Amino acid sequence: MWPAGGRHLWPSGGTSAAQSHPRGHLVYAASGVLAVHTERGTSIVPANRAAWTPAGFTHYHRAHGDTDMRIVFLTPSLARLVPDRPAVFLASGLAREVLLALTGPRNYDDAAPGYGRAARSRLLRVLVDELREAHEQPLHLPEPRDDRLRAIARMLYETPADNATLAELGRTIGASTRTLSRLFRDELGMTFYEWRTQLRVHHALVLLADGHDTIRTATACGWANPSSFIAAFSEIIGTTPGRYRTGRRTTAQASRPPGAQAEDDPTAGG
Structure with a gap:
């Protein structure tokens, strides 16, 4: 370095x-x-x-x-x-x-x-x-400290498409909805649904980087349809998934050393 x-x-x-x-x-x-x-x-x-x-x-x-x-x-x-x-x-x-x-x-x-x-x-x-x-971007996903929140986080990290409600997740780990809602607000500064949406957008960015299209990404991240995914993604990232992928390729091409070929671009075709 x-x-x-x-x-x-x-x-x-x-x-x-x-x-x-x-x-x-x-x-x-x-x-x-x-x-x-x-x-x-x-x-x-x-x-x-x-x-x-x-x-x-x-x-x-x-x-x-x-x-x-x-x-x-x-x-x-x-x-x-x-x-x-x-x-x-x-x-x-x-x-x-x-x-x-x-x-x-x-x-x-x-x-x-x-x-x-x-x-x-x-x-x-x-x-x-x-x-x-510049405006700070809501792309920092805070890490829970409480053991109950950490258990929920582990489950959703592994299966971000899981649409279980907070009450259903609470029954799995033995905690009430009221307690979990308070912990999300006090410890993470957001609601459970805000936190899960950010986690899903994080996962979506990874899938888009790996070349997945909008429909497959929406399904893998738990959205019921591409339009709801596009709306949530655009609200947090500031652009649609399709435009984001295009912009990512453009950024990579602009940073390529002079004389490099397009096929050397690791995001080409993504």
């Missing part, structure tokens, strides 16, 4: 070791989809999003689809300007270009002229300013 992060190419399913860093860092997927796991929960990083992990948080990354991962570390003075907890931000066009520039060949290719310290500082400040102006 380069001192300021860098570019890391991961095969689909590739997983890093659990680790923590003395500086917080941003990760961006120029292609593919990343999952960033911390003790606080899981962040999904699709195209045009950037995930922030503060200093000292134990975490690991997992690639869904062949993934071009970019990492940028922030100095403590810049890290103070962003949240002190894991978060996902919408990456504007400018933020994306800065992320690619800070992790491009000029940072690790001896034959290419590199950015000086002053230039890198300016680019990092622009990046942080762009993220501060």
